[in-house]
Amino acid sequence: MSLVTLKEILPDARRAGTAIAAFNVANLETLRAVVLAAEAEQRPVIVQTYHRLLDTDVSGPIVAAARWLAQRATVPVVVHLDHAGKFEQIQQAVAQGFTSAMLDGSALPFAENVALTRRAAAIAKSAGLSIEGEIGHVAFGGGECALTDPAEAAEFAAQTGVDALAVSIGTTHGYYKAAPKLDIERAVVIAARVSIPLVLHGGSGTPEAAIRDAVRRGGVAKVNIATEFQHCFSKRAGEEIAKAGEKFVAVDLLLRPVVEDLTTFARRWIRMLA
Numbered sequence: 333m334s335l336v337t338l339k340e341i342l343p344d345a346r347r348a349g350t351a352i353a354a355f356n357v358a359n360l361e362t363l364r365a366v367v368l369a370a371e372a373e374q375r376p377v378i379v380q381t382y383h384r385l386l387d388t389d390v391s392g393p394i395v396a397a398a399r400w401l402a403q404r405a406t407v408p409v410v411v412h413l414d415h416a417g418k419f420e421q422i423q424q425a426v427a428q429g430f431t432s433a434m435l436d437g438s439a440l441p442f443a444e445n446v447a448l449t450r451r452a453a454a455i456a457k458s459a460g461l462s463i464e465g466e467i468g469h470v471a472f473g474g475g476e477c478a479l480t481d482p483a484e485a486a487e488f489a490a491q492t493g494v495d496a497l498a499v500s501i502g503t504t505h506g507y508y509k510a511a512p513k514l515d516i517e518r519a520v521v522i523a524a525r526v527s528i529p530l531v532l533h534g535g536s537g538t539p540e541a542a543i544r545d546a547v548r549r550g551g552v553a554k555v556n557i558a559t560e561f562q563h564c565f566s567k568r569a570g571e572e573i574a575k576a577g578e579k580f581v582a583v584d585l586l587l588r589p590v591v592e593d594l595t596t597f598a599r600r601w602i603r604m605l606a
Contacts, residue, residue: 336408337462339495341376342529346553351605354378356558367401369598380412422452426459434464449492468500470533486525503534514542523551536560
């Protein structure tokens with residue numbers, strides 16, 4: 333297929349009551365595993381990177397590699413910037429070749445979030461990128477969440493022109509100390525008032541039944557998986573390094589079984605959301 337935007341795949345997913353898996357990648361191995369998994373399942377996929385990588389020499393090469401793989405893939409692939417917090421980062425996403433970007437102004441007062449996201453949407457769309465925004469707040473590292481108000485969600489979507497809307501219905505980023513309880517009925521109400529696809533952040537550790545319910549009934553068409561996927565890589569890489577000990581093993585060979593296991597991990601998520 334080739335490179336696509338969120339706008340090209342998420343509306344169809346929402347109409348079908350399915351969702352597209354979005355995996356955060358940080359190196360070639362995690363990137364390859366995601367694309368291999370999508371091809372094996374013959375499903376679209378979203379490859380996304382942390383916004384902090386924009387200010388390093390990592391983001392550019394990852395985006396270039398993602399575009400190279402996507403252009404040769406047999407399934408649609410989105411290259412997405414996750415959680416940009418500044419307008420300038422959207423400009424960087426355009427310059428580096430992302431096909432989609434998120435502007436996260438969810439910690440700001442409503443009017444400021446609308447203004448910043450609307451400005452980001454204008455520059456992104458003028459360059460052919462899709463744009464994701466967030467209303468309500470999905471916290472990081474055990475912080476305080478703010479559940480999304482359905483009326484605010486509808487107003488936010490209308491005023492900003494975003495292509496996808498991240499909502500807060502009980503998930504958080506990172507691992508949970510106790511299993512979360514998702515407010516699926518809140519998602520259902522939001523979906524009734526907002527026609528664009530909804531996004532669920534904090535997929536890692538969230539009960540699969542709850543995620544499937546949010547997808548089937550709550551308009552969620554994109555589910556983010558970062559912590560578990562990244563942790564799978566670090567654990568498996570550590571095991572292979574320990575197994576090698578003092579014996580030399582070329583890095584590509586050392587990480588081959590790691591990529592295989594990551595691919596299996598990603599395939600399970602992609603299949604679960606289909």
